[in-house]
Amino acid sequence: MADSLFPDGSESVLPILPLRNSVLFPVSVVPVNVGRHRSVRLIETACGGERPVIAVVAQKRPETEDPTFDEVHWVGTVARVLKVIRLGTGQYSVVLQGVSRMRILEPLGRQPCLSARVERIHEPPAVDAELDALTLRLRESTRSLYEHLPSQPREAARILDNVVEPGALADLVTANVSVSNDVKQAVLEMLDVSMRLGMVIDLVERQREVFRVKREISTLVQEEMSRSQRELLLRQQLKRIKQELGEPTDDEDDLETLSERVAMADMPLEADKAARQQLRRMRLMNSASSEYHVARAYVEWLADLPWSKSTPDRLHVGEARRVLDEDHHGLERPKRRIVEYVAVRRLRRDGRAPILCFVGPPGVGKTSLARSIAHAAGREFVRVSLGGVSDEAEIRGHRRTYVGAFPGRIVAGLKKAKSRNPVIVLDEIDKLGRDQRGDPGSALLEVLDPEQNHAFVDHYLEVPVDLSSVMFIATANRMDTIPGPLLDRMEVIELPGYTLDEKRHIAAKFIMPRQLSDHGLTPERLELRDDALDSVIEDYTDEAGVRRLEQHIAALCRAVAVRLAGGEDVQLNATPADVRQILGGPRGGRTKAPRVPAPGHATSLAYSASGGRLVLVEATRMAGTGKLHQTGKMGDVMRESVAAALTYVRSRTATLGVPDDFLSKIDVHVHLPEGAVSKEGASAGIALYAALATMLTRQKVRTDVGMAGEITLRGTVLRITGVKERCLIAHREGLTRVVLPARNAPDLEEVPREVLDALDVRLVNHVDEVLALVCEPAPEVSLEAALPA
Numbered sequence: 001m002a003d004s005l006f007p008d009g010s011e012s013v014l015p016i017l018p019l020r021n022s023v024l025f026p027v028s029v030v031p032v033n034v035g036r037h038r039s040v041r042l043i044e045t046a047c048g049g050e051r052p053v054i055a056v057v058a059q060k061r062p063e064t065e066d067p068t069f070d071e072v073h074w075v076g077t078v079a080r081v082l083k084v085i086r087l088g089t090g091q092y093s094v095v096l097q098g099v100s101r102m103r104i105l106e107p108l109g110r111q112p113c114l115s116a117r118v119e120r121i122h123e124p125p126a127v128d129a130e131l132d133a134l135t136l137r138l139r140e141s142t143r144s145l146y147e148h149l150p151s152q153p154r155e156a157a158r159i160l161d162n163v164v165e166p167g168a169l170a171d172l173v174t175a176n177v178s179v180s181n182d183v184k185q186a187v188l189e190m191l192d193v194s195m196r197l198g199m200v201i202d203l204v205e206r207q208r209e210v211f212r213v214k215r216e217i218s219t220l221v222q223e224e225m226s227r228s229q230r231e232l233l234l235r236q237q238l239k240r241i242k243q244e245l246g247e248p249t250d251d252e253d254d255l256e257t258l259s260e261r262v263a264m265a266d267m268p269l270e271a272d273k274a275a276r277q278q279l280r281r282m283r284l285m286n287s288a289s290s291e292y293h294v295a296r297a298y299v300e301w302l303a304d305l306p307w308s309k310s311t312p313d314r315l316h317v318g319e320a321r322r323v324l325d326e327d328h329h330g331l332e333r334p335k336r337r338i339v340e341y342v343a344v345r346r347l348r349r350d351g352r353a354p355i356l357c358f359v360g361p362p363g364v365g366k367t368s369l370a371r372s373i374a375h376a377a378g379r380e381f382v383r384v385s386l387g388g389v390s391d392e393a394e395i396r397g398h399r400r401t402y403v404g405a406f407p408g409r410i411v412a413g414l415k416k417a418k419s420r421n422p423v424i425v426l427d428e429i430d431k432l433g434r435d436q437r438g439d440p441g442s443a444l445l446e447v448l449d450p451e452q453n454h455a456f457v458d459h460y461l462e463v464p465v466d467l468s469s470v471m472f473i474a475t476a477n478r479m480d481t482i483p484g485p486l487l488d489r490m491e492v493i494e495l496p497g498y499t500l501d502e503k504r505h506i507a508a509k510f511i512m513p514r515q516l517s518d519h520g521l522t523p524e525r526l527e528l529r530d531d532a533l534d535s536v537i538e539d540y541t542d543e544a545g546v547r548r549l550e551q552h553i554a555a556l557c558r559a560v561a562v563r564l565a566g567g568e569d570v571q572l573n574a575t576p577a578d579v580r581q582i583l584g585g586p587r588g589g590r591t592k593a594p595r596v597p598a599p600g601h602a603t604s605l606a607y608s609a610s611g612g613r614l615v616l617v618e619a620t621r622m623a624g625t626g627k628l629h630q631t632g633k634m635g636d637v638m639r640e641s642v643a644a645a646l647t648y649v650r651s652r653t654a655t656l657g658v659p660d661d662f663l664s665k666i667d668v669h670v671h672l673p674e675g676a677v678s679k680e681g682a683s684a685g686i687a688l689y690a691a692l693a694t695m696l697t698r699q700k701v702r703t704d705v706g707m708a709g710e711i712t713l714r715g716t717v718l719r720i721t722g723v724k725e726r727c728l729i730a731h732r733e734g735l736t737r738v739v740l741p742a743r744n745a746p747d748l749e750e751v752p753r754e755v756l757d758a759l760d761v762r763l764v765n766h767v768d769e770v771l772a773l774v775c776e777p778a779p780e781v782s783l784e785a786a787l788p789a
Contacts, residue, residue: 013117024058121191141208431481599699622669628643718741
């Protein structure tokens with residue numbers, strides 16, 4: 001469209017009108033409300049002539065109140081002002097008609113309004129087969145889009161047919177498509193007509209697909225609503241017909257059944273009252289409503305709980321002991337405690353059930369022992385896994401006001417057991433979490449408190465539930481992560497790791513028969529020689545329990561099963577060579593004590609949740625200024641132990657035969673090998689002292705000695721935990737002497753006799769006693785500070 005006042009390709013000075021939320025295209029006619037100060041001055045100044053011409057540009061940010069040239073797009077539209085209507089003081093409604101594209105060449109000023117020298121962009125008419133094809137496709141896509149719109153704009157479709165020029169058609173379609181102003185500006189700035197048509201075709205087809213999907217979803221929703229309304233109407237009609245015929249309705253049958261279940265549940269008075277109150281409410285509700293189903297689920301939970309159902313206890317002491325011995329080897333302390341409970345229960349039937357906590361490394365049989373206890377006592381067994389539980393509602397239940405609410409795991413366990421006196425195992429209680437949703441450990445306090453659990457209130461049920469007859473057994477790998485108040489409510493029984501002899505016995509009596517049966521084999525098909533079994537235990541497992549041992553025996557069984565399935569007649573009396581052929585080479589991944597005596601080395605006996613293990617301590621010296629370097633992924637407590645041991649060594653330089661200023665002339669580096677494994681705890685104190693002291697005195701530390709004990713700055717050796725596990729790992733790794741705190745003497749009673757007979761256990765009260773026990777005869781002291789240990 002040409003303009004005699006402003007020809008195509010020419011330059012002119014025009015006032016600039018910035019638009020906040022729209023983009024004006026050529027051939028478009030749009031009304032614009034003008035109210036900003038500069039825009040009002042532009043209209044009042046420029047509208048003196050007939051149909052004045054102005055330049056219209058879009059703002060980059062709509063919220064800008066008084067935009068500069070940097071805050072507007074420089075490609076816009078030359079427009080005629082067709083009509084101006086005064087709306088009030090400083091307010092106008094202006095009708096603009098786009099004429100052609102333009103580009104700002106040079107900003108000229110902002111007073112009284114934005115003005116610039118602009119160039120009108122010439123768009124010559126083109127005749128091209130490709131343009132014709134693109135134009136035809138755009139028309140078809142736009143018509144298809146209009147068919148999916150809620151109301152089909154007939155005039156828009158008619159105007160669409162009247163536009164001939166491809167560029168003008170692309171501009172018109174873009175102006176009437178619901179896309180962002182940034183996209184419209186990109187189309188306006190696209191001067192190549194072919195590329196502009198391609199952009200607009202993509203926009204239209206994308207919009208068409210969006211509206212198509214919306215219409216399909218809307219249709220599906222309407223159909224589903226119609227179906228639901230039709231079903232509701234038919235059900236109401238069926239209900240009315242049955243009432244006219246005098247037949248009971250489905251709702252009445254449902255409520256009658258629920259009422260009978262409530263009556264037969266023999267609930268306490270408070271629970272019975274709550275159930276019957278909900279039944280009365282349900283009779284007044286529509287059975288299709290959500291509230292009806294919530295109330296029904298609540299009444300069903302109340303009716304399904306074993307309020308008065310219990311299993312009779314097996315109160316024969318000898319029978320209980322026999323059942324426990326059949327299922328587990330050793331574990332005398334927990335077995336004795338259960339036998340005592342059976343004996344007390346025999347004398348007093350209304351006594352409270354014990355609340356036990358089995359603490360021990362993985363694989364020692366904590367959960368399976370609890371299952372055997374349930375079998376020995378004649379009770380149902382329920383396992384509740386608490387590992388990673390961090391929501392208090394998992395214990396207390398969710399309130400019924402929440403969608404999808406349900407009772408907590410304790411009440412759910414009672415329902416599963418169908419008995420009010422089951423054995424409930426709270427597995428992995430040491431791994432409870434805690435977050436913004438509450439503290440499940442605190443919620444368990446009420447469950448495990450004998451003074452409170454006879455009236456435990458679940459948030460979902462909101463009526464008291466008697467848990468006093470339940471035997472709770474918690475399991476944990478370590479005690480230090482169990483909250484103190486929770487630990488105080490339980491009777492802790494430690495289950496230590498197994499000795500080599502115990503593992504042999506367990507493998508022969510329990511694991512082998514079970515794995516042979518699980519794999520469909522007979523004892524004639526696979527038998528492990530004693531040396532082969534020892535090879536599996538010593539070369540392929542590094543654990544306090546027997547879980548991995550069972551996995552490897554299962555692997556041997558699978559190998560035999562494969563050969564049998566292949567048609568071989570296998571009768572394997574497995575040797576260590578057979579074990580290596582099936583399981584591969586020995587793992588050999590665990591820490592070993594050093595083989596060559598050397599100064600600055602010591603072997604600490606550590607204790608963790610997985611049992612005992614060796615921790616090597618290395619100390620070396622070098623020329624320096626008295627600095628201490630610590631490596632080996634030590635925890636904070638371990639680092640403090642290193643500092644305490646070094647401080648004590650500094651205080652005993654005279655006794656060690658070292659000059660007072662010697663340590664100020666060297667740097668000391670303490671390293672714990674296996675740097676990827678975290679080390680924590682204070683029990684390595686005497687091992688750290690031995691390594692640091694011999695680093696200075698050059699005495700060689702024996703390789704067959706392991707030690708454990710925390711030290712103070714005065715050299716006192718403090719008591720530690722896990723004595724049995726430390727002795728077991730020392731025995732398993734072939735050490736011959738163990739140095740322990742004298743205050744742990746009573747704990748040696750728990751160590752198996754065969755282990756104590758094989759170890760030379762030395763007890764010390766003061767760290768000064770250690771060097772004489774762990775070192776070889778001392779050579780002359782070497783004081784070359786610069787030489788590393």
